[in-house]
Amino acid sequence: MIWLPVTSKELVLEIGSGHNPHPRSDILVDRWLYQDRERQRKVIKIDRPTIIADGCKLPFTNQSFDFVLCNQVIEHVEKPDQFVKEIARVAKRGLIITPHLLRERIFGWHYHRWFIDMKDDFLYFYPKKETQQTQFAHFIHVLYAHSYNFRHFIDSLDKKINIYYQWEKDIKIKISDDPEKILNIYDKKAGELLQQVTYSLKNLINQWASEKYERVVNCCYYWYEKIVRFKFRKVLKANIIKNxxxxxxxxxxxxxxxxxxxxxxxxxxxxxxxxxxxxxxxxxxxxxx
Ligand SMILES: [Zn+2]
Ligand SMILES: [Zn+2]
Incomplete structure (x- = not known):
């Protein structure tokens, strides 16, 4: 669960909310209402004012939101330079969460378009070549789904293998078309990380407990926001066209x-x-x- 750095009065937009919108988001935008190819065949969740739009062409006026959340979405975008310009146009500040190229390398989602790295306040984008899921990636997905130990290990690396990019006013990105050099280095690093997987009963119990705990916290947070913001969301929904x-x-x-x-x-x-x-x-x- 990520806590957003926003006050209760601020208006929060979420882009690419899909099947799992953040409890605090006020307005949801997703590109796909029915097509579920890029969200692992899961059904879109529409429990708040929702709009179908392209992240590069948002139907909102300048600076109409205080905060915008983009969680696991920018790696899907065809033109990240246009996308970041557009979200910085409609919101004052925000948070981008995306798989670091290390995680992308380990899991190899075939529908992601970019390897992404962060250095000195810049997001670096390297185009991905594979369009099909590799056998290795399939194996990792199965392992992640079925092994508490492996999941514990991967989840404990959260901040190392995901990028959390907080921005205000502008988002600095660079797009490169030569990913080979940097990827070779990270391949090695991924190998080293995978060797650290240890199998123990303690890990298994830890992971089981933390998943249950996370679920309870998530659920409480979801209902808290739902109750607290019930009236506000109802009015927002009735007047969605005005936005x-x-x-x-x-x-x-x-x-x-x-x-x-x-x-x-x-x-x-x-x-x-x-x-x-x-x-x-x-x-x-x-x-x-
Ligand atoms: Zn018009
Ligand atoms: Zn994704």
Whole structure:
């Protein structure tokens, strides 16, 4: 569980919330309503105001959020430079959590597009070449799912194999197209780390207890926010259209007409699917949602 550094009055946006939104997030954005390929076949959770949109083209005005959370999402994005510009446009500050290239190397998610590293306040992006899950990655996923000991070891490395990038105002990134040098070094390091896996009853009990504990804390936090923010979220949901702006002209005067959202200025229309605005332009809409 990550505690967000926000006050109770601040407005929090979460991008790529998928099946597991953070308890504190106020508005959820995800690219996919039905397609579940990039969230391990899990169903999207819609328990708060939710909008379908592309992270590179958000239907919000400048600085409309105090904080934006992007947890395990930037590694999926096609154009991270556009994505970070866009989230820094709509929010004042935020947190990006993403697999460090070491974790990416160990687990090898075939649908992730980047190896990511962090150095001196910069996020470095190296394009991934494999598009299929390797046999090694499959083995690691099975091991992680079935072995308390292995999971204990991996989870205990959290801060070493995940990047926590907190930012304010701007997000510094560099995109490289030559990943080979750096990856060879980290391959070695991954090998060394894997050798540290020890099998013990103590680890097994520790992991079992900490997973149960985490689940209880998570559940309490979820219900606490749900109860405390019930009224606020209800009002937000009823007025969700007022928070949106047109992708084409930027106008905030959008009205609801027969299951369609219509921009009053440029007449652009957007689908409203079971109350969820599908804020995608024509090109993105053609790829599905
Ligand atoms: Zn991912
Ligand atoms: Zn418009």
């Amino acid at each position: 949106l702006c047109c992708l084409k002209c930027g106008s905030q005067s959008i009205s609801n007409k027969d299951k369609l959202l219509v921009c009053q200025k440029c007449k652009q229309t957007y689908i409203l699917e079971n109350g969820i605005p599908i804020m995608l332009n024509k090109h993105d809409l053609s790829k599905g949602y």
